[in-house]
Amino acid sequence: MTAATAVARRVGVFGGAFDPPHWAHCSLAQTALEQLQLDILHILPTGHAWHKARVLSPAEHRVAMCRLAFGDLPEVRLDEREIHRQGPSYTADTLKELQNEYPQATLFLVLGADQLLAFKTWVRWEEVLALATLAVANRATNIGADAPLDQAQEADLSGVDLPFVRLNMPLKNISATAVRARVSEARSRSGALEVLVPERVAGYISQHSLYQPPT
Numbered sequence: 001m002t003a004a005t006a007v008a009r010r011v012g013v014f015g016g017a018f019d020p021p022h023w024a025h026c027s028l029a030q031t032a033l034e035q036l037q038l039d040i041l042h043i044l045p046t047g048h049a050w051h052k053a054r055v056l057s058p059a060e061h062r063v064a065m066c067r068l069a070f071g072d073l074p075e076v077r078l079d080e081r082e083i084h085r086q087g088p089s090y091t092a093d094t095l096k097e098l099q100n101e102y103p104q105a106t107l108f109l110v111l112g113a114d115q116l117l118a119f120k121t122w123v124r125w126e127e128v129l130a131l132a133t134l135a136v137a138n139r140a141t142n143i144g145a146d147a148p149l150d151q152a153q154e155a156d157l158s159g160v161d162l163p164f165v166r167l168n169m170p171l172k173n174i175s176a177t178a179v180r181a182r183v184s185e186a187r188s189r190s191g192a193l194e195v196l197v198p199e200r201v202a203g204y205i206s207q208h209s210l211y212q213p214p215t
Contacts, residue, residue, distance in 0.1 A: 021069035
């Protein structure tokens, strides 16, 4: 047990494919740190994503982009455990491990509204709910590749019958799908990506020719 682990009382858990991490991810991480008064925020790139039909980019690229996107935020810990876990990776397993590492802490699972609306489709969702407090930021109703960035209509969470804490942050209508779609356009350049992802992430995408269409 490290000194940081021993004193941590409020621990955030923010998982995702991060393929790539974008400005909405960064804003959500910063909002969670501030509003939940977290001692530590674990950023967890997904390993084997059981719920995604498409193949994710190689883990080393997603981890590297997370370091660039989140590295300047205080109290962030890039956690690669799900990358190295064999087989499908479930949030319940990660939370149980973190509960053992932080036995005196309250765990907060940081989510977007789209994830909350699909929460009861998660494997062992009841166990997740027992282990952590859900902390949710709203998202626009349309976050697809062609969605306008200035869309102001939020997802309706009034019918959600789950306990959660609402995170108050400006609505950011950005998705990884939109980033990948923009990169795949032949006319797109890394500079055009900077409205969607941090500059260093845009540079990494360009340098490693990520999300290019098959030739």
